[in-house]
Amino acid sequence: MNAKELLLILREIKDVSFSSVDNSGNPKCRIIDIMLIEDERLYFLTARGKDFYRELMENNHVAVTALTKNFESIRLEGKANKVGDNKYYLDKIFECNPAMNEVYPGDSRNILDVFCIDKGIIEYFDLSKHPIYRQTLSFGGEKIKDKGYFINETCINCKKCFNLCPQSAIYELNGIMNIKNENCLHCGLCYENCPVKAVERW
Amino acid sequence: MNAKELLLILREIKDVSFSSVDNSGNPKCRIIDIMLIEDERLYFLTARGKDFYRELMENNHVAVTALTKNFESIRLEGKANKVGDNKYYLDKIFECNPAMNEVYPGDSRNILDVFCIDKGIIEYFDLSKHPIYRQTLSFGGEKIKDKGYFINETCINCKKCFNLCPQSAIYELNGIMNIKNENCLHCGLCYENCPVKAVERW
Structure with a gap:
């Protein structure tokens, strides 16, 4: 669309x-x-x-x-x-x-x-x-700002976020976790529960 | 209702x-x-x-x-x-x-x-x-504030507002014009056109 x-x-x-x-x-x-x-x-x-x-x-x-x-x-x-x-x-x-x-x-x-x-x-x-x-x-040429969450490189690949995500919007890529933004609710469950605070808001 | x-x-x-x-x-x-x-x-x-x-x-x-x-x-x-x-x-x-x-x-x-x-x-x-x-x-006990417009006693009964109102929400009462708020669009046409500024916002 x-x-x-x-x-x-x-x-x-x-x-x-x-x-x-x-x-x-x-x-x-x-x-x-x-x-x-x-x-x-x-x-x-x-x-x-x-x-x-x-x-x-x-x-x-x-x-x-x-x-x-x-x-x-x-x-x-x-x-x-x-x-x-x-x-x-x-x-x-x-x-x-x-x-x-x-x-x-x-x-x-x-x-x-x-x-x-x-x-x-x-x-x-x-x-x-x-x-x-x-x-x-x-x-009309407006600039899109990123919204929601991303996982930074301090991720220890514990997969806690992967297991918690209500929409299975988290996947592994090159040994760390990633968020598929198009399927993300922006609910913040991964953000609240990451043991090393690797989940950040855009 | x-x-x-x-x-x-x-x-x-x-x-x-x-x-x-x-x-x-x-x-x-x-x-x-x-x-x-x-x-x-x-x-x-x-x-x-x-x-x-x-x-x-x-x-x-x-x-x-x-x-x-x-x-x-x-x-x-x-x-x-x-x-x-x-x-x-x-x-x-x-x-x-x-x-x-x-x-x-x-x-x-x-x-x-x-x-x-x-x-x-x-x-x-x-x-x-x-x-x-x-x-x-x-x-839940909230107080209702008046909205829209009313006509004050400086009305000269010229009926300009009465003739302009798109919803016929203006009527005469005791020699001056009145707005029936339940039928009013709040469009402001009477307010803009009153020659003596008798139409006021609540």
């Missing part, structure tokens, strides 16, 4: 969860529609009177989550910026999402501002697979 | 979005299972090695969103605290949610800590109704 495909899945799911942070530094979230995907750009909108709008004006980092019908979860993180040509995108969005006319009939649509996320990280996570499967992709 | 009923709907939906804030003050979210509802208490769990766990340890405010099959959205805000008797709740949760044994087989469940949200605000929002419908409830 590539990032574009995951963005299109978000558009298909349409109603997704958008998280932001309020001015007290606390998390906020609400269901928001993915209105449009163009290349690797994701568009949504909100009304200027809403708390969500205020939050975006103060901190434009957003985190998006959605769940497919097959219980695969998709997470996206990026920054949301207002588009330059609001009227153009508003009209385009209302054309592609005609139900919007029921909520904001006629000219009332002009209270809405369109936002775009043009780069970010998108993560796919399937907890129903055995072992679980995860994949992290970037779009 | 009361708060307990909405909590039970969250449990039925089960896979919901949980938002938290990381140590840079940015939003994070992921799909989390609602594992148990007891009275007005909501239980979930996460592994001690996960970023989510760290975030909760630094700021235990969480925001939860979910969508019913009929596209009604439910939002919950509260504080998540670790339960006193982790083993008791872990075992209970695994009994009520047997699929957890596939993800954390055997003793590996002990890497999980159970959290409880025992008070908070829960909001129901139905965008498919005409007019839209919203309801805010509290549970």
Whole structure:
């Protein structure tokens, strides 16, 4: 799966969860529609009177989550910026999402501002697979940061982590243990139990 | 609908979005299972090695969103605290949610800590109704804060807001305009257009 495909899945799911942070530094979230995907750009909108709008004006980092019908979860993180040509995108969005006319009939649509996320990280996570499967992709040129755990060269090959891992995501390579990140829950069981502290967080 | 009923709907939906804030003050979210509802208490769990766990340890405010099959959205805000008797709740949760044994087989469940949200605000929002419908409830004794807009006594009864409101949520009462909050989008169109600034945010 590539990032574009995951963005299109978000558009298909349409109603997704958008998280932001309020001015007290606390998390906020609400269901928001993915209105449009163009290349690797994701568009949504909100009304200027809403708390969500205020939050975006103060901190434009957003985190998006959605769940497919097959219980695969998709997470996206990026920054949301207002588009330059609001009227153009508003009209385009209302054309592609005609139900919007029921909520904001006629000219009332002009209270809405369109936002775009043009780069970010998108993560796919399937907890129903055995072992679980995860994949992290970037779009719009964002850099991927390593997450989860790795085992360093101080590993004494005692295989404690290998025996404990709930997903059998640990294997031996060149005499030391390794974590297969795509199957790792990031649960930290290996990290807590390594007798020589060879398991590190990225 | 009361708060307990909405909590039970969250449990039925089960896979919901949980938002938290990381140590840079940015939003994070992921799909989390609602594992148990007891009275007005909501239980979930996460592994001690996960970023989510760290975030909760630094700021235990969480925001939860979910969508019913009929596209009604439910939002919950509260504080998540670790339960006193982790083993008791872990075992209970695994009994009520047997699929957890596939993800954390055997003793590996002990890497999980159970959290409880025992008070908070829960909001129901139905965008498919005409007019839209919203309801805010509290549970566990949390106090509800007014949100959205109201019209103060400086209203000159020009009816501009009445004519603009996309959801016809404004009505006349005793010679001035009023907002029916349960049908209000909080879009701010009345607020932006009132010629005498009689529309205020709560």
